[in-house]
Amino acid sequence: MIRALEVLEVGTWSGEPADRVDLDHDDRHRRRVAMTGEAGTEFLLDLPKAMALRAGDALKLEDGRLVEVVAAPxxxxxxxxxxxxxxxxxxxxxxxxxxxxxxxxxxxxxxxxxxxxxxxxxxxxxxxxxxxxFDPEGGAYGHGAVHGHEHGHHHGHGAGADDGHSPDHGHHHHGPHDHG
Missing domain, CATH: 3.30.70.790 (UreE, C-terminal domain)
Incomplete structure (x- = not known):
């Protein structure tokens, strides 16, 4: 199966893509997954690390063809x-x-x-x-749809406490430059 090894960010590529993939917000954060485009192009997304894909990005296939990322409703x-x-x-x-x-x-x-x-x-x-x-903000630590670094930290907040945090909620420890 042909692989997509590179992501070209929106605005850095031009021309008509060979195909398109319709992905919701969760499906746009991937590292390695088999995909099929709208026109039937089957390929393996095979990136060195997981990253958030944005609407308008292009996945570059090994043969040079481009598959455009479309944000699904x-x-x-x-x-x-x-x-x-x-x-x-x-x-x-x-x-x-x-x-x-x-x-x-x-x-x-x-x-x-x-x-x-x-x-x-x-x-x-x-x-x-x-x-x-859905294209949420990335935030200071890369949550949401942002290229590159992910903070890798998730809280399973329930509705049990008035402030939305569970009683055993851990605290973030940030360096002196994190809140500039």
Whole structure:
């Protein structure tokens, strides 16, 4: 099976791709997996390390052909607020819970989660259900869809505590330059 060994970032390649792969947010974070493009191109994604693929990236096959990465639509919640102050407060609460969040200027997008949807509404946010590609921010430590380094740290937060953190939640220890 032909392999894709390299990712060309969006904006660094041109021309018509040989094929396209439609991937949701989770499927865009890979190292090694067999894939089939929309036109039937079968290949093995075989990268040296796992990385987050972005919509518009191209996977370069061994024979030089390119397969474009397309962000598949997903069931999401779009959040708006009466003003930017309220939206920033909601964004802070989402970030405090380490939730992947897409920032769209005057609105936010997150994955469907009824507990979080209730919290957003209590904070004054208005929600709408949408089906769109999900491309959350990467954050300071590489969470979400960002090329390169992943922080490799995940918290399984439940809804048990008021602040969204479980009682046995460990604390991050960061160096002096991490919060500039």
């Amino acid at each position: 997903e069931a999401l919640v779009e959040i708006v607020a009466e003003d930017m102050g309220h939206l920033v407060k909601i964004a802070w609460h989402l970030g405090n819970r380490h939730l992947p969040t897409q920032l769209l200027g005057d609105r936010l997008r997150i994955r469907r989660d009824h507990v979080i949807e209730d919290m957003v509404e209590r904070l004054g946010g208005r929600i709408a259900f949408v089906t769109e590609p």
